Amino acid sequence: MRINYYKLQFAEHIANIITVDIMVLFRNKDEKQNLSKISWSVPFPPDLLARLRGFSAVSIAKASGMYLDDVFDILKGTRMRTSPEVIELLQEVLKKLEEEDQRLEREAAKINFMIKGFDVLEQKNIKQRLNRLSDPYKTIEE
Missing domain, CATH: 1.10.260 (434 Repressor (Amino-terminal Domain))
Known part of the structure; x- marks a missing residue:
């Protein structure tokens, strides 16, 4: 009895698969195109x-x-x-x-740091040059 039950379920399953395959084969082409456009x-x-x-x-x-x-x-x-x-x-x-x-x-930060460093060096150089030169307008009283 059980064997017949399993055979019946198997036959129904095969029938469902065949039905789905037939539906896919004879499906409307517009429907196929609409699905591909999603x-x-x-x-x-x-x-x-x-x-x-x-x-x-x-x-x-x-x-x-x-x-x-x-x-x-x-x-x-x-x-x-x-x-x-x-x-x-x-x-x-x-x-x-x-x-x-x-x-x-x-x-940019590195370049900015380098520029500031060059400015500091230039200011030191200018101060050294000014210190080397004596001010010609310097009076003895000062």
Whole structure:
């Protein structure tokens, strides 16, 4: 009796599989195209947009490989949604741009330190020259 029950369940399972396969084979082509046109669309994270706006659109476009018009649309806020891959790409680009910005700030600080050091050396040199020269208008009373 049990064997017949399992055979019946197996036969129903096979029938369901065949039915699904037949439905897929004879499915409407428009329905197939509609399914392929579905794309994931998620909103831009506000913190990502705020941090991206700290950089120029040209540098973002250059680092990401995106069209400049698309970057302008994203920064202006006219494009509200995009795919998760684009958001991931922009996060990676933002990370690279922030690292480059920090590197440039460190180099600028080094250059500023060097300039201040040269100014101090120049002021010392000027004081030494002034001390070597005697003031011709110096009077004996002073």
